[in-house]
Amino acid sequence: MIAELGHFALTLALAFALAQAAFGFAGASKGRLDWMGASRSAAFMQLILIAVAFGALTHAYVTSDFSVKNVVENSNSLKPLIYKISGVWGNHEGSMVLWVLVLALLGSAVALFGSNLPPSLRSRVLAVQALIGIGFLLFILLTSNPFERVFPAPADGRDLNPLLQDPGLAIHPPMLYVGYVGFSIAFSFAIAALIEGKVDAAWARWVRPWTLLAWSFLTGGIALGSWWAYYELGWGGWWYWDPVENASFMPWLVGTALLHSSIVVEKRDSLKSWTVLLAILTFSLSLIGTFLVRSGVLTSVHAFATDPDRGVFILGLLCIAIGGGLALYAWRAPKMGGGGMFQPISREGALLLNNLLLTTAAATVFLGTLYPLVLEAINGSKISVGPPYFNATFVPLMAPLVAALAVGPLLGWKRADLAGALGRLKATAGATIAIFVIVLWAAGENAVWGALGIGIAVWLAGGVLTELAGRVGLGKHPLGEVGRRLIGLPRSAWGMSFAHFGLAIFILGATAMSLWQEEKILVMKSGQTAEVGGYDVTFNGVQDKRGPNYVALRGLFLAKRGDSTPLNLIAEKRRYVVGGQETTEAAIHNSWRGDLYIVMGGANEDAGQTVRLYFMPLVNWIWLGTLVMVLGGFISLSDRRLRVGAPARKSTSDQRGAEAAPAE
Amino acid sequence: MKFLMILCGTLLFANAAIAVNPEEVLKDPALEARARTLSVEIRCLVCQNQSIDDSDADLAKDLRKLVRERLTAGDSDEGIKKFLVARYGKFVLLRPPVQGETYLLWFGPLLILLLGGIGVIVFVRRQRAKPAPANEAGLTADEEKRIAALLKDNS
């Protein structure tokens, strides 16, 4: 009954989406406030109905209703409640319902909070959102219905995959979806603006908070996935350039470019048609990612159960949404006037460079991911494009970007004094060179790359601090005044500083992990000691353990470093009783210096136990860096100035700094 | 094929760490290092999104052994890659070879950067040539000087 209710709710939601689109477009073009109001109401109804559907599906999982096919395939009565719930979106059909739920949620948010938008713009945005909703609701109803029943209902579900029963993996999809789907708002704004024929600073101001929201969640979602892979999969890798990872990374790169170019639109009324294009492209990449993951076109460990029929449908959606968007762009964008002028050396120029490098990087990842597909279709040749390609092409693109990133915020708008900016970075340069030399001297292997990587991280960090110091007048004003200014800094400034600083921290961790991992593969007998990463690790034998739904072989280890207290660490090899899956639970000891990471291998007959000992230097800086970046995004988001529709009057207590007032 | 995929999925998620086993490790550290570097660039054909260095699949193990055997026999890195490509096709190399059909792949990023760069330069030049629109919040030269002074004062 409840499943049917859910199904019905989805169908009704489709009807409301149709209404939302119709009333939205018609109301905007005819200027009828009542129709535009109807569009808003439809958005709320859509949200309620999809929430009901999502609730119905969740109910089926929570009550282990095995007459629902989706529950049978993806759940089991033995699963803990939390994982029953996360199982709702851990499969293709359920995740699509989550997708449209987030879409409806964001649409309703625009309907609710967009009262400072001109009604026609808001209506059109809602209408475009509704169009997207129509496409995906049709997709669900026609090809991926989660509410299908199965008769007779089996006694229990089929899936008890232990890997999916993990908190990190549970939150990873919802965060990613807020990211992917969040960019649909920027897309809708772009389409609406193209229809209206007008892009101005106000438009950019309205788009920015939505883009920031999507960006922050996408950053967090990607980082979570990476972190999960690191601690769960047992060999310490955190990024594989797997097609599905790339599918999430491309919207991130272009979304970052969008964030930055929209600043130029807002402040200087320039780069308008480029920004609109980026807004269309970011969501297009989200859609293409959806296609790649669910159609079976590329191999990936992440791919959902694939089905060419679904692939065809999504491809159709892509053609309509992306094709339509880009066609509209080709038609209407040339009419958009240019805006403020600027010299090449200026804040605008720096942001333009930022965009150039980010979009080239995204294009490179795109090229590498799709090249095998296209090449095979052209001449039948089957090649692989793996991590060696991406590392060789992506890193050289990012290096100049990061280097410029330290300087960019120090440049003024319109025309900047590069020499002056570089002059302010003298201390940073000094620190960078010093650390470069130290790393070069102290590091064993990979010294040059390591020094470069760490050097650039220090350069960026120094640049961020220099910019902050400049804003608050450190050195020029008494500390009290400096402190007051620091507290009074607009949140968007803090957000920027956090995000850029987070990137520096991330680069530090990524450099160390890529270059200086230690690994020892040994057969150890009980009582034997081996050294890794400064730790003396003693193997103290194995013991058997019976878990709630698994049996495990536990390896007992004692790790000692210098005079600190010895650590008891346990690594396990588990075999799950019901499904027979085997997992490894690595023993991980975290520290800022790095992780001690111990994995049990197979027993080696009478020779002992295969053990892999790893030291993962600075790995936690990777997660810390991304966390700081996400924080930066949220801090920026909380800046009221960015959310108020009409530009705020510049008050006298506002900081006069590099962050110029909106040119209105 | 489906069996392979299920096998892979389980293997990937299960014993992922058990890739190189102690008994596979060569005695000569230099040769072993070469083996590891090579292995990272060879695709596991069973669990296709891993290298043979990472993959726990049986075939990956066979190929790791093969690589080490040939290294011990004195083959060059290129020779070993050629050996594998002759039998498994170019698919087995995670670093695509630089040949006619992959020129666009390898030079593409640079090409895109150059084209984009030209686009940027053209754009910047062209919009500089335009006279400033009347209603733009432009600043007179005098105001510019004052702003510059104020900014310097702020920093």
Next chain:
Amino acid sequence: MRRALYLLPLGLFLWLAVYFALGLTKDPRLIPSALVDKPAPAFSLPALYDGAPGLSEKDLTGGVVILNVFASWCVPCRVEHPLWMQLSKEKILPIHGIAWKDTKSNAINWLKQLGDPYDLIGHDPQNQAGIEWGVYGVPETYIIDRAGRIRYKHVGPLYPEIWKNDLLPVVQRLKNEKKAS
């Protein structure tokens, strides 16, 4: 000119969409053989049955033959097995087998249980011949011509329709080939 530039993103996307559509018709996991049109690799395997002759590339010349790679632990091999039994009864062409990465007893028992359609069977527990042939999974089937060159490879279980529509025509073409020259 400027207008053309604005059309570029759309054009690129539509071009890409064509390849997406083509990609939907293909299996990304399938690896085409690098050995098609090349001579069968040199290999020498002991026989699966004690006392029987082993299998080497010399056994693959002189006529159009089939080489099938199988294993007792392989489920799709079980699925395609009846077809091999049928084909060996029809005596269309010799069918040789390689018992791949399997123990002697397991392979022999499997054949005892399901029937033995093969003329010669090589035992390859260590994947020595397999690597030479570019075998990356089971089952795999090769068609070799009179000159001992590999002319076709099929990966995965062989269903009757695939045999009829794809492999049989190749076999017939190859049989007629020598007669022509």
